[in-house]
Amino acid sequence: MDLIYAILSPKLMSQIFVGLSRTVILFIVASGLSLILGVLRIPNIWHGSLYMVGAFMMFTISGAFGGGSVGFWMALILAPLGVAFVSLIAERSFFQHLYEREHIMLLLLTFAFSLVFGDLVKMVWGMEYKSVPVPQIFQGSVHLFGGLPFPLYNVFLLAIGPIVAVALWLIVNKTKIGKISRAAAVDREMVGAVGINVSWVFAFVFIIGCLLAGLGGALVAPTVNVSLGMDQTLIMEAFLIVIIGGLGNIWGALLGALIFGLAQSLGILIWPQFGIVFPYAAVTIVLLLRPTGLLKSTW
Amino acid sequence: MSKSTLGGKGRIVGGAVLILLFLFPLFLPRFYIYLVSIILLTGLLATSLNLPLGYGGIFQFHHAVFYGVGAYGAALMITKSGLSPWIGFVVGPLTAAFLSLIMGFICIRLSKLYFGMLQISLGSLVWIIVYRWYSFTGGDNGIHGIPVPDVISSQNSAYYFTLLVTLVSLWALHKIINSPFGSTLQGIRDNPVRSAMIGINVKLHQLVVLVIAGFFAGVAGSLFIVVDTAVFPDMLFWIFSLEVLIMCLLGGWFTFLGPMLGAAIIICMRTFVSGFTDYWTLPLGILMILVIFFLPNGILGYIEEKLHGTLVEQTVKE
Numbered sequence: 001m002d003l004i005y006a007i008l009s010p011k012l013m014s015q016i017f018v019g020l021s022r023t024v025i026l027f028i029v030a031s032g033l034s035l036i037l038g039v040l041r042i043p044n045i046w047h048g049s050l051y052m053v054g055a056f057m058m059f060t061i062s063g064a065f066g067g068g069s070v071g072f073w074m075a076l077i078l079a080p081l082g083v084a085f086v087s088l089i090a091e092r093s094f095f096q097h098l099y100e101r102e103h104i105m106l107l108l109l110t111f112a113f114s115l116v117f118g119d120l121v122k123m124v125w126g127m128e129y130k131s132v133p134v135p136q137i138f139q140g141s142v143h144l145f146g147g148l149p150f151p152l153y154n155v156f157l158l159a160i161g162p163i164v165a166v167a168l169w170l171i172v173n174k175t176k177i178g179k180i181s182r183a184a185a186v187d188r189e190m191v192g193a194v195g196i197n198v199s200w201v202f203a204f205v206f207i208i209g210c211l212l213a214g215l216g217g218a219l220v221a222p223t224v225n226v227s228l229g230m231d232q233t234l235i236m237e238a239f240l241i242v243i244i245g246g247l248g249n250i251w252g253a254l255l256g257a258l259i260f261g262l263a264q265s266l267g268i269l270i271w272p273q274f275g276i277v278f279p280y281a282a283v284t285i286v287l288l289l290r291p292t293g294l295l296k297s298t299w
Numbered sequence: 300m301s302k303s304t305l306g307g308k309g310r311i312v313g314g315a316v317l318i319l320l321f322l323f324p325l326f327l328p329r330f331y332i333y334l335v336s337i338i339l340l341t342g343l344l345a346t347s348l349n350l351p352l353g354y355g356g357i358f359q360f361h362h363a364v365f366y367g368v369g370a371y372g373a374a375l376m377i378t379k380s381g382l383s384p385w386i387g388f389v390v391g392p393l394t395a396a397f398l399s400l401i402m403g404f405i406c407i408r409l410s411k412l413y414f415g416m417l418q419i420s421l422g423s424l425v426w427i428i429v430y431r432w433y434s435f436t437g438g439d440n441g442i443h444g445i446p447v448p449d450v451i452s453s454q455n456s457a458y459y460f461t462l463l464v465t466l467v468s469l470w471a472l473h474k475i476i477n478s479p480f481g482s483t484l485q486g487i488r489d490n491p492v493r494s495a496m497i498g499i500n501v502k503l504h505q506l507v508v509l510v511i512a513g514f515f516a517g518v519a520g521s522l523f524i525v526v527d528t529a530v531f532p533d534m535l536f537w538i539f540s541l542e543v544l545i546m547c548l549l550g551g552w553f554t555f556l557g558p559m560l561g562a563a564i565i566i567c568m569r570t571f572v573s574g575f576t577d578y579w580t581l582p583l584g585i586l587m588i589l590v591i592f593f594l595p596n597g598i599l600g601y602i603e604e605k606l607h608g609t610l611v612e613q614t615v616k617e
Contacts, residue, residue, distance in 0.1 A: 043412065045541075094588065101595075103412050104358060108548055109591050111541050115584030122578065236423060236537060243416045274431055280424040287417050291409050 012269065014148040019265030020258075021154035024161035025220045027257035029234065030241040031168055031250050032212030038248015038297070039185040039205045042095065043103060046110040047213045048235025049117035054083045054217025055226045056121060059130040072135035076218050083214025084207045091206045096199055114231065122228055132221040153222060160219065164212070168250055171208065181205045185248065237279070244286045246293030255294055259286065320462055324455040333526065334570060336458050338563045339465045340522040345546040345558030346472055347515035352544070353552035354476055355508045356488030358415035361422035362516055362543055364402075367535025369395035369517025371429060374442045374530045384448050391524075392517030398425070399513025403506045419537055430532040441531030445524050457525050464522055468515055473555060475511060484508055545583075549590055551597025560599055 033047045057079035065071030090113065098106060134153050141149035172178040181201050184191045192198045224230070241260050245252025260279045267278025286294065324332055344366050351357040373391025377384045406417045429436045436442070451460040475481055487494045487501050495501050524530060533539060542565065550561030565583065573579040594601050 098591070104544075105548075105591055105595065107360075108541070108545060108587065111545070112584040112587035112591065115580040115587070117584075119578040119581035119584070232536075232538060236419070239416065240420050240423070243413070243420070273433075274428075276431060277424070277427050280420065280427055283420045284424055287420060288405065291417065292413060 010148045012266075014150060015265045015269045016262065017150050017154065017158075019262040021157040022264060023257045023261030024157045024164075025216050026237060026241055026261055027161055027254050028164050028212050028219065029216035030238040030245070030257055031164070031253040032209035032216070033235075033238045034242045034245065034248055034250060034253040035168075035172075035212070036206055036209035037242060039181050040095075040099065040202055041103065041106070042099075042110060042206075043107045043239070044110045044209070045107065045235055046090075046113040046117065047210070047238065048231030049114040049121070050083050050087060050210050050213040051217040051220075051234055052121060052226075052228075052231040053086065053117065054079050054214030055132075055221040055224075055230065056125045056130065056217075057082050057214070058218040058221040059125070059132050059226055062132055067133055069135040069137060072133075072222075075132075076215075079218040080211045080214035083217070084211040087210030088203065088207050091203050095206065096203065099202065114235075118228070118231070127228060130226040132226065134222045138222075151223075157219060157223075164215070165250070165254055168212075172250065177201065177204055240280070240283045244283050244290075244293055246295040246297040248297055249293070249295045252293055252295035252297070259283075321459075324458055329454060332454055332458050334566070336461045336522075336526040338566050339461050340519045340526065341543075341546070341566060342559035342562035343465045343468050343522070344516055344519035345543050345550070345562045346469060346555070347512045347519065348543050349547050349552050349555075349558045350472060350476065350512045350515075351505075351508050352547060353557075354481065354488065355484050355505060356491075357505055357509070358411055359418065359509070359512065360415035360544070361418045361537055361540045362512070363537070363540040364422035364425050364535045365395040365399050365513040365516035366520040366523075366539075366543075367429070367530070367532070368398050368425065369520030370523050370530040370534055371436060371442075371520075372517065373521040373524055374445050375436070377445055377447075377524075378442060384446060388521045388524075391521040392514050395517025395520065396510050396514035399510050399516075400506070403509035403513075407502050407506050407509070419540075422535065422540070423537065426532060426535045426537070429535060436532070439532055441529060443529045445528045445530070447525055447528060451525055460525055461522050464518065468518055469559075472515060476555065480504070480507075545587055547597075549587070549597055551600030551603075553596060554599040554603060557597050557599040561597065564598075 029047065029051055033044060036042050036044045036047070058075045061075035061078050061082075062071035065074050094109070094113075095106075098109060134151075138151075138153040138156050141151045142155060143149055170178075172182060180191060180196055181204065184196075184198055184201050188198050191201070237260060241256035242253055243256075244259065245254070245256030259282055263279040263282040264275065268275030270278070320335070323335055327335070344362070348359055348362040351359045369391040371391075372394030373387040376382065376387035376390040380386075402418060402421050405421065406414050409417055430439055432438065447457070451457050476484075483494070483499055484504055487499065487504055491501055520530075520534070523534070543562075546561035546565050547558045548561070549557075549564060550559065551557030568583060568586075569579055572582055590597070596604065
């Protein structure tokens with residue numbers, strides 16, 4: 001009886017829900033990273049900066065529309081698109097020339113981009129924290145089984161996660177360009193040989209991936225202080241999630257995000273001071289048992 | 300320190316640089332002495348990274364962990380044990396080497412990107428523990444005011460100590476690279492399968508090189524205590540690892556002294572650019588993009604290419 005009570009304890013349940021809403025953000029960012037890593041083979045550290053840019057754009061755009069519900073919805077659509085546009089320019093002018101280079105060069109190139117963007121964000125938005133208001137309809141909270149309040153906005157996040165997962169799965173598996181991009185991941189020369197412009201396929205995949213980073217940043221903005229440096233821990237977490245899930249595997253990214261998000265929220269419950277250690281420990285254990293990730297990688 | 304790669308002219312330049320390094324304290328102001336000390340030890344860190352990275356072809360993505368753990372090992376030994384600080388300076392590098400052995404043992408069965416990623420995840424685990432364990436490591440404040448032996452506590456003597464240890468370490472690294480072991484290592488980098496076929500124990504060689512690199516990173520970390528008398532968790536954050544990687548790339552990672560040059564350039568840039576503007580990562584990023592596009596072999600690699608017509612075919616293989 002005690003055990004059942006412990007399992008159903010409201011504190012634990014609420015912590016699990018907090019972990020799940022964190023999972024959604026992690027999944028959205030990590031799935032974009034995984035897509036880019038799987039198809040283009042770029043370990044894209046710049047991804048974290050784009051997440052940050054997405055959050056700052058959310059602040060600016062929702063402010064420009066008056067900060068109300070309209071502003072929120074406009075920003076939620078426009079901020080990821082803005083990030084996608086920035087990534088399109090970067091891909092066409094820089095990344096596309098380096099696809100044949102070693103991974104480590106691509107890693108450093110994306111790191112160089114993240115250095116540049118770290119300063120650009122500082123120039124455009126300044127050093128102060130920014131906060132994005134939660135829109136009217138998501139203010140307040142619902143009461144879970146035990147009566148602990150759970151913010152409505154997090155419920156919204158929990159609904160967004162599956163939508164993004166299914167949409168991404170449909171794009172990659174059911175559309176023509178998705179199928180081409182999967183083929184290009186396996187053998188880009190062969191895809192080029194049958195007359196497909198691989199370069200633009202890669203650009204498409206890169207933009208979709210970066211759009212997801214922007215979406216993740218836009219979605220997280222109302223729940224945190226939007227600040228410089230928010231990219232640095234997140235990109236690390238996203239990388240670890242992609243690795244434990246299996247490179248390039250979208251469901252792997254979901255699984256990895258679940259492990260990471262839940263380990264984080266439950267860890268805080270178990271041992272507050274070292275709660276943040278738990279997800280890293282979980283990742284390490286997974287990698288010790290399955291060094292190439294839980295699910296099949298596309299490499 | 301041999302400059303064999305650059306021939307006779309290089310020897311003269313190298314000798315002049317050495318003499319200058321020894322004379323610096325006579326005419327440079329205090330701040331610059333500090334700066335040169337930091338450059339020397341960071342250059343040693345970058346050179347130690349270049350051993351597995353440039354010569355071994357191993358994706359050592361999180362080298363700063365060994366630097367930080369070396370520094371923390373020495374700092375904790377000095378502040379907590381009450382033994383002579385000199386013992387701390389020995390314990391620091393040995394701790395780093397030991398950590399490198401454990402992490403290498405776990406990571407070595409993977410190759411390339413997976414190796415680097417597993418190393419980053421293990422390294423982050425170490426970082427987060429150091430970052431949160433307030434009662435032992437001081438958490439995000441780090442440890443300040445670490446007592447160093449009187450002999451090396453003044454700034455000039457700290458500088459000479461750093462210079463000597465760096466030179467000895469560079470000499471040792473140079474010996475290792477030019478030994479049969481070093482040649483085997485480069486053989487493994489260029490063709491691991493063939494190396495394994497002719498009876499070389501590839502994994503063992505890689506593990507040994509990781510431990511050596513970890514040890515010298517720990518030496519650099521201990522030197523940081525001598526110069527700065529402080530340690531803080533940012534020393535083992537992954538961003539710093541990538542900065543060290545950038546130093547190797549900028550100077551040229553197929554040349555012995557390239558990483559040292561890269562460290563000097565980046566540290567000077569950070570110091571002087573951030574002196575008159577808040578934005579110093581922007582110029583660094585732009586510089587890196589230019590180097591990746593136009594000087595993929597780094598500055599010294601480019602000079603060598605010009606001097607010898609072509610650079611000996613050395614690339615990190617996929």
